[in-house]
Amino acid sequence: MPQRFGFRVLKRLGGGRFSDVYEVGDAQQPLSAKRYALKVVELDAERPPHNARNEVSIMGKLKIHKGEGYSVNVVKLLAEFTNPMEIGLMLPLYKAALHDVVSHHCRVRTRFNLDGSTSKVVRNELTVDDIRHLVVGLLDGLAFIHSCGIIHRDIHPSNIMFKDIDSLDPVIIDFGISYDEPDNNGLEAPELKFTDIATGYYKAPELLLSVRNYGTGVDVWSMAIVMALLCSEGGTTPFDKDAAHSDLALLSNIVRVFGSPPKDWEDCKGSRSFAAMNEHFFASEPLPIDKVLPKVATVDKRMVKVFRGMTKYPSKERWSAIEARKGLIDPEEH
Structure with a gap:
């Protein structure tokens, strides 16, 4: 089974010109039922205003907002991963x-x-x-x-x-x-x-x-x-x-x-x-x-x-x- 950033890729959910989104599971715990969405952006393929590094920065800013707490109506970044070619954003899975x-x-x-x-x-x-x-x-x-x-x-x-x-x-x-x-x-x-x-x-x-x-x-x-x-x-x-x-x-x-x-x-x-x-x-x-x-x-x-x-x-x-x-x-x- 293919892997991305150490996670098992279960299926491709979608994507656009600059990114792909996969449903993934934990490769270290193959029997776990936990599933996530992994957005993978190929950095060389991006064109403005698309910018994965800026997206990570913005989602980080949302997490440290000092207001009334994080909104349940906004997706929350769970983790980020990088290699020389790509950025991966780990997100909750929505169906x-x-x-x-x-x-x-x-x-x-x-x-x-x-x-x-x-x-x-x-x-x-x-x-x-x-x-x-x-x-x-x-x-x-x-x-x-x-x-x-x-x-x-x-x-x-x-x-x-x-x-x-x-x-x-x-x-x-x-x-x-x-x-x-x-x-x-x-x-x-x-x-x-x-x-x-x-x-x-x-x-x-x-x-x-x-x-x-x-x-x-x-x-x-x-x-x-x-x-x-x-x-x-x-x-x-x-x-x-x-x-x-x-x-x-x-x-x-x-x-x-x-x-x-x-x-x-x-x-x-x-x-x-x-x-x-x-x-x-x-x-x-x-x-x-x-x-x-x-x-x-x-x-x-x-x-x-x-x-x-x-x-x-x-x-x-x-x-x-x-x-x-x-x-x-x-x-x-x-």
Whole structure:
């Protein structure tokens, strides 16, 4: 049986362009049932903003945070290993990602159409209480990350894990492209951060317009889109499929769903792209909230209010993670 950093490799769980993740067991105790996730990064293959050494540094910073204690909604680094070619990060093993959990709570039904044909309809059966529990947990985790001076920069369903398919206790993972304020350990100046961050639908609008002096608001926007997925009828975001692969299509979809940004949007002051957008895009009104958050629009006004606060275009007006959490727990906060 192959080994990595002295652990038995049981199977490959996944990975990306710069890393592989394995389920491993203790090679010294082959009969032990303990299992871990081992993320292995090939250092020569990395490209900015991916940086495994910085990831280890950031996860170490999270562990020594002097706040109220480590968040149960954030993955914890158990150990690190290095050799001349690779870095290994030992992490708890989680068996399901957010998409798996949402799919587990969706039911596929057959619809009989007027023309005699049939079609499949996916119905999200997460309850409002389930959604609230998930969102509060995610905001707990994000607030902890931000309190440590870290911008995660890649909040999306594959980076939200659960111990198993039946769990509703989310854990935020993967700090491979995260930013450690104030200058990412000397890698990026505050006003010159990388904009090639975030994934698909979950990119904040300022990133699409090449704003480089962004802050934690990019994570809050991403989390709001995760919230929209949880509150959807079919376990999807309110965006078209093309928006996952094209920044221009995503920007168009954001304007369609959330309406046009203010013409004096401070984040984009001086941006040629935004000036051109203002000149050529027609003004657009936001979609009705029952089209964006159909499962909660009429039954949970607090969740609607929090979502609107998390999706304000100006980042200075966008609610923080802690404000959003308080808005869900205490309706008098805003």
